[in-house]
Amino acid sequence: GDSVTQMEGPVTLSEEAFLTINCTYTATGYPSLFWYVQYPGEGLQLLLKATKADDKGSNKGFEATYRKETTSFHLEKGSVQVSDSAVYFCALRPLGGSQGNLIFGKGTKLSVKP
Amino acid sequence: NAGVTQTPKFQVLKTGQSMTLQCAQDMNHEYMSWYRQDPGMGLRLIHYSVGAGITDQGEVPNGYNVSRSTTEDFPLRLLSAAPSQTSVYFCASSKGDRQYFGPGTRLTVT
Numbered sequence: 001g002d003s004v005t006q007m008e009g010p011v012t013l014s015e016e017a018f019l020t021i022n023c024t025y026t027a028t029g030y031p032s033l034f035w036y037v038q039y040p041g042e043g044l045q046l047l048l049k050a051t052k053a054d055d056k057g058s059n060k061g062f063e064a065t066y067r068k069e070t071t072s073f074h075l076e077k078g079s080v081q082v083s084d085s086a087v088y089f090c091a092l093r094p095l096g097g098s099q100g101n102l103i104f105g106k107g108t109k110l111s112v113k114p
Numbered sequence: 115n116a117g118v119t120q121t122p123k124f125q126v127l128k129t130g131q132s133m134t135l136q137c138a139q140d141m142n143h144e145y146m147s148w149y150r151q152d153p154g155m156g157l158r159l160i161h162y163s164v165g166a167g168i169t170d171q172g173e174v175p176n177g178y179n180v181s182r183s184t185t186e187d188f189p190l191r192l193l194s195a196a197p198s199q200t201s202v203y204f205c206a207s208s209k210g211d212r213q214y215f216g217p218g219t220r221l222t223v224t
Contacts, residue, residue: 032211034211036213041217042217042218043118043204043206043215043216043217043218044157044204044206044213044215045215046212046213049211049212051211089156089157093211101147101159101162101172102147102157102159102213103159104149104156104157104158105156106154106155106156107156107157
């Protein structure tokens with residue numbers, strides 16, 4: 001079945017460092033891909049998405065590019081801030097799947113220190 | 115708009131007790147879902163609904179029941195709580211490709 005694999009955490013960075021969180025997927029066809037963020041004590045929020053190959057999703061300085069050749073959707077940010085400390089989830093919606101049916105990775109906890 | 119609301123925020127149950135986790139949304143979304151979040155496991159889909167009167171099972175449905183009598187409400191029922199159901203539960207509603215999550219219910223079963 002479809003699945004998402006993302007890098008194990010936790011990831012600890014200093015403020016203004018470059019961030020990469022790796023995400024790869026296994027799926028039939030070309031699923032829609034997402035990054036969600038969960039701040040402490042809150043529910044998940046959509047950070048960015050891409051719905052077809054070579055699409056780049058971006059939001060709040062974060063970017064991810066849908067790479068069908070490598071079945072990847074890595075999350076990047078050029079300069080992280082303390083306020084970016086959160087858990088980041090990569091997810092996919094299977095091709096033809098219901099809107100209410102996402103498959104999530106296990107999450108990567110990011111801690112940014114001043 | 116309140117978005118997606120969940121009650122209660124915290125709950126402690128004894129093994130064998132039953133309870134209902136409430137979820138409501140005021141965005142008129144057809145799609146609603148329940149997930150559980152466990153350390154190192156990410157989010158796993160319990161049940162979902164594509165509209166009033168229609169529900170389906172997700173990845174981990176055992177021990178849980180749902181119903182969808184209105185567009186707004188999607189309660190999750192634990193029939194006989196077990197320690198393995200200790201988790202954080204999130205309800206979500208969907209519009210297009212975007213899911214909107216509630217703040218979660220932290221459930222402990224002793």
